[in-house]
Amino acid sequence: MTTTFTTIQQLRATLQPLRQQQKIALVPTMGNLHAGHIELVKRAKAQADIVVVSIFVNPTQFGVGEDLDSYPRTLSVDTEKLVEVGADYIFAPSVAEMYPVMPPPTQVLAGAISQQLCGNSRPTHFDGVGLVVSKLFNIVQPDIAVFGQKDYQQLAIIRQLVRDLSYDIDIIGAPIVRAEDGLALSSRNQYLSAAERAIAPALHREVNRLATQLAQGEHLVASNEPEQLSMTQLQALIDETIARINATGFKVDYLEVKNQDLTEIADTTELATTTDLVIITAAWLGNARLLDNQEVSVAPKLR
Numbered sequence: 001m002t003t004t005f006t007t008i009q010q011l012r013a014t015l016q017p018l019r020q021q022q023k024i025a026l027v028p029t030m031g032n033l034h035a036g037h038i039e040l041v042k043r044a045k046a047q048a049d050i051v052v053v054s055i056f057v058n059p060t061q062f063g064v065g066e067d068l069d070s071y072p073r074t075l076s077v078d079t080e081k082l083v084e085v086g087a088d089y090i091f092a093p094s095v096a097e098m099y100p101v102m103p104p105p106t107q108v109l110a111g112a113i114s115q116q117l118c119g120n121s122r123p124t125h126f127d128g129v130g131l132v133v134s135k136l137f138n139i140v141q142p143d144i145a146v147f148g149q150k151d152y153q154q155l156a157i158i159r160q161l162v163r164d165l166s167y168d169i170d171i172i173g174a175p176i177v178r179a180e181d182g183l184a185l186s187s188r189n190q191y192l193s194a195a196e197r198a199i200a201p202a203l204h205r206e207v208n209r210l211a212t213q214l215a216q217g218e219h220l221v222a223s224n225e226p227e228q229l230s231m232t233q234l235q236a237l238i239d240e241t242i243a244r245i246n247a248t249g250f251k252v253d254y255l256e257v258k259n260q261d262l263t264e265i266a267d268t269t270e271l272a273t274t275t276d277l278v279i280i281t282a283a284w285l286g287n288a289r290l291l292d293n294q295e296v297s298v299a300p301k302l303r
Ligand code: PAF
Pocket: 028, 029, 030, 056, 058, 061, 129, 132, 133, 151, 154
């Protein structure tokens, strides 16, 4: 049975007697659930006894002029999906329940990791995410929490939050769920027109092409370059990828290759010794700002 609570007090009172014996998982969402969210819930069910799904369109993570008002709110359809997948509790609070004072005077600052990538165009976004996720962690006190890897920067920030604020919570990152044509599932995909939806898989296709180039060193073989990829060559590959994506009709906000903890690759020497990198991008297509990413290992030497 799936029970919905709208108040912190009701949810806490229900979970309190259960937590001694049972493992609790939290899946934080903003609702408008798609197959990607349902995968998160399935992961949570596989690893815990009780699954709490929060549905809250969090105003503190939206900037001025962003889509807070138009963000789709679909609680009854979401509830049906969560009943079907077997979530135990839905927590769907009002804004007043979560934030008795707006804007909330207490802040969670995510620091340098949040002032790059999506943070360049959304400078306060991750502080808002950090605040609401901290509150959800304090309210639910889960043993584990499941987040999607599509929001790669968000996941890195949440891992940092758990480390820095000493939350005793295992953070599980769940792989991106894609449509058959490769488009990463996202609530914002519904902002795409039919014509844009047909273009949208180009983002993943080009990120994947870059990942293959880096992993196999094909680009360097073709141009008889020296054995090790240099930072300049890496940047040239990135620029070509951005140009190809833009040529399809997207407008790339950023596309970068970073260490998987989202620190910069310092130089060619580090590039030569690092194996765990991530290609991470955000791009506008019409009114939709789409995210994608792919972890990759650069070929240490060419074949
Ligand atoms: O990823 C999301 O849907 C949101 O950023 C989250 C983690 C639920 C916080 O509002």
